[in-house]
Amino acid sequence: MSTRALKLAVFISGTGSNFKAIHTSLKNNSDVEICCVVSNNPDAIGLEYAKANELNIICQDHKTFESRQAHEQAIINELEKYQPDLIILAGYMRVFTAYFIEHFDTRMINIHPSLLPLYKGLNTHQRVLEDFNKGNQTHHGCSVHWVSAGVDEGRVIAQAQLAIAQEDTADSLRQRVHILEHKLYPIVVALLLQKSETIRYNKSNNIEELLEEDILLFEESQLIAKYDETFEIT
Ligand code: GRF
Secondary structure (H helix, E strand, O other): OOOOOEEEEEEEOOOOHHHHHHHHHHOOOOOEEEEEEEEOOOOOOHHHHHHHOOOOEEEOOHHHOOOHHHHHHHHHHHHOOOOOOEEEEOOOOOOOOHHHHHHOOOOEEEEEOOOOOOOOOOOHHHHHHHHHHOOOOOEEEEEEEEOOOOOOOOOEEEEEEEEOOOOOOHHHHHHHHHHHHHHHHHHHHHHHHOOHHHHHHOOOOOHHHOOOOOOEEEEHHHHHHHHHHHOOOO
16 A cells, blocks of 8 residues: 655656646546656746646756756755655756766656657657658657666657658647647556556666566557546546
8 A cells, every 4th residue: 555645756848738738637646746846947838837736846947057967966956855756757858967867766757759769859750751751751659768868768668659641740740749648648657656666665676677568559549548548537
């Protein structure tokens, strides 16, 4: 039996629509709480949502620090107060040092707008579209993965994919992928909640082996069904 709620720290830099999707999916679930929202950008739109929902906020503008490590240390110092069990990166646009990742015992997950290992890095929708137009790509999507020191390189937990349409633009792909993300990320958080005890107490296990080895791959329609089933939406 859980003795307390699992504590999530959600990191954002911009709109925070994934953060909002996760927060919404967790409402009424007393086994988990968002203990704080962290941002490197004081103007992040998602912070407004955090304030409106009376969530704790840590905002450290990276531009005011001399080094990446100094910025990370300032976040670590503030995060200590909340002792998060799991860090959820949701559009956080800073790369972490290995020091930060190890400090949190690699208990960090991220969502990336591509079917990893394809299209790591930025501008994924544009790059996918260019390949589609050359006849080299048919699908696009998003991935939730563990965070490791290499950018977009940690082990993939789950993916959702869509078929690219002839009329798609980079912007329409961004919107279509966002819709997938808002279902996929809450599903993965819900899966991890089933392993709360391990995440909380067993700090020595290999976190990447916590879930099944196979990557969960959802087509658009399967994803909606899985979301409704997970959150008992009828
Ligand atoms: C998402 O597309 C996510 O995959 C990427 O950054 C974007 C964040 O969007 N890592 P939002 O701030 O959650 O709306």
